[in-house]
Amino acid sequence: MKKLPDIKNDFSGWYNEVIYDAELVDQSPVRGCMVIRPYGYAIWEQIQSTLDARIKATGHANASFPLLIPESFLKKEAQHVEGFAPELAIVTHAGGKELEEPLVIRPTSETIIHHMFARWIQSWRDLPLKINQWANVIRWEMRTRPFLRTTEFFWQEGHTAHETHEEADQEVKMMLQEYVNLAQDYLAVPVFTGLKTEHEKFPGAEKTMTFEAFMPDGKALQMGTSHLLSQSFAHAFDMKFQNRAEQQAYPYLTSWGATTRLIGALIMTHGDQKGLILPPKIAPIQVVIIPIFKAGFDSEQILAVAIDVKNKLTNNNIRVFIDDEEGKTPGAKFFKWELKGVPVRIEIGPKDIEQQQVVVADRVGLGKQFVQLSAIENTIKTLLETVQTTLFEKALARRQAMHCSTNFLSDFGPLLETHDSFYQTSWCRGASCETELKNYKASIRCIIGNATFAQCFHCKETSSCDVLVARSY
């Protein structure tokens, strides 16, 4: 059995191997694209169903818009095309002919969805219009890594239109909060929220809100964004409605998205030297049962107990898998399921059956325990909750340890490259100070509140806000 690269000294190498060894992805013959294998895809399905339920509960409906967008659509919003043009994949030929107008594969769908919104929104009675789309998009990235940055990725993109600026702003904040709940309560990944700078915001937006996690190596991971687009796209797509005062008005738009990158975040946040650790709430398999067959003891009897335990847990909506593969040692099975990050393992051997008990182990090191068969449902339910909480607390504690408050770039800049830390500092909001961070391969991840320090981290003029600075994925 192959060992993973050392997670402390070679975090990047560890990531690049664990995703293949745990059979989440495989190398694709198409540059920068992913082959997501069943185990990886099952994680995405868990995330999808959790988020989709919340998207619907907050009043949005799913719909579907074309993959291909006329090139001219992207050019309607000047900043938008400037932001995305370098990353576009372009269809020039189809059906054996050269196309009159090239079509781009959507890098995001604002333009085509806004074109449709302009048809659908005539009156204030048509508002708010709240649409979501689960889709694949393509952005031609130079350097790619599975889940974290890929040419093709999967996401949901929400697109809404509102009567007022305030209502649109509320929507942006509400969906950001839904993302935060998903990240923290389901993926067990603690996040900061805040505004992106003018330089980092979505091309064409008034403002972009982000939720950012910090990985064990101190690097930030932007997990998703929620944009207040305001009226720029509405003007570009001539989207007008008759308002309550019977005047023509432009609606206020938002968009928000989260991607398969979320999987990258939870792999990095929770994994250890043995492999993945999946938070129970989104683990495709929450409990693996390993029957320990012994010579001289009836295997069927052990398997019958395993099936009984599985049924009891399944009836409690717990996702269970029995690994009864033959010709493989229990040790090899432990190794496999630890690598795959299954949060709880149940072992059932001849001795346990005599004592009407099973052995329960967890993936976060709370300790092995014997559990009476009669108490199995409640014990496992509680244990899964404890594992979920423990993962979040461990991640939060580590993040707090990496979170440094330092005033001057001259102090923290050099540390950005050598320490697994990120820095809260104060900023004047000047673009040139922001640019200075490039010298350290770092950036402002988000604006998070009022200034702690009186001086800006670089120019030392009066500061205006606090920011989180880090290198990033």
Place this chain on the structure above:
Amino acid sequence: MKKLPDIKNDFSGWYNEVIYDAELVDQSPVRGCMVIRPYGYAIWEQIQSTLDARIKATGHANASFPLLIPESFLKKEAQHVEGFAPELAIVTHAGGKELEEPLVIRPTSETIIHHMFARWIQSWRDLPLKINQWANVIRWEMRTRPFLRTTEFFWQEGHTAHETHEEADQEVKMMLQEYVNLAQDYLAVPVFTGLKTEHEKFPGAEKTMTFEAFMPDGKALQMGTSHLLSQSFAHAFDMKFQNRAEQQAYPYLTSWGATTRLIGALIMTHGDQKGLILPPKIAPIQVVIIPIFKAGFDSEQILAVAIDVKNKLTNNNIRVFIDDEEGKTPGAKFFKWELKGVPVRIEIGPKDIEQQQVVVADRVGLGKQFVQLSAIENTIKTLLETVQTTLFEKALARRQAMHCSTNFLSDFGPLLETHDSFYQTSWCRGASCETELKNYKASIRCIIGNATFAQCFHCKETSSCDVLVARSY
């Protein structure tokens, strides 16, 4: 309120309007692509979740493969590329540069999935390998119609690999049967199953099984297919494994798919002059409740009963919507929800409240009834089942009436263009006789069994099998 074109005299016009009026789709700015609106997409979500559960229950796992496929991959299987080349959309430029090798947008994913299968299948222990993908695909079609034939469409494509020809053949038949169950038990669309001819089979397959429905205008609709690919793709992709005899062998492959076309089938099969009729099992809204507000009677009291009824039904897993929109007459609401095909409507007015009852109407004309509030759950549950059965039976009866058994093309050929019928006849299996059907814009939809007539429909030589002949969508 606008009337739909006459469904009897202008079925095609009826279809082309009902899909827009019922807000299933809207016109897309991209030629041949669909904008699927929330109500249409909700139908697709119902179909997806039903089929996805069966795909998983039959031992398949979902995964995801790249949208873009190197052009060279398609060329590896000679018949395959010949079949799909004319319909390909091709990406020639990306990231601001011309690509060294053009990429095609998948028209189907055999080639890229088989490339991966070749990596994953080493030993008989790796078999069977049973994968499914929910995806969008692009085929550059000349003439398109929403749901029925679109440039981009949505589907699931199953891809499996097996040790033996027999096991692969069983898989092909099993998944065909799953499709039949979906069509008949959920969509309430009766289907025939059978083999496609050599001319009509999937490019590269040994055989293609199909399930075909017949629309009210007598035209056939191919609802989906299940292919026994056998070993041609395995050879093309050098997919070898060590078999139980420790020899190198090629696996036997299958693929099978069903698309958003299923929605077209159920629209055409069940719709009437008033609009859609959705089978309860896949209707996004199974019951619409319409409170009848009257001057002088407390609206809140009516709404309270409506909510109570909704909760009772929701607790029984019935999908309910209360249309409490103000400023719209009950008549306008009836019209709207009839157009949208909601199978059951409940009306609640002041008189009903006094009598502790509601009025229940159904979309298939079983008749209005008064139902005591205390009996509402059971009555509605039974009614939904009855509507489901009624829809299937009506569709089956109509299909039987259109199903003619006629020996000679000279007799039934001219009728193909003038009558809403399809023809069961006998065939010699000769390609030139099959080609003759083009003179009547018809084709062999499927081979369905032994020959009824001794002579072939065209050459009058000895026949070998029965076929269904029809024009088609």
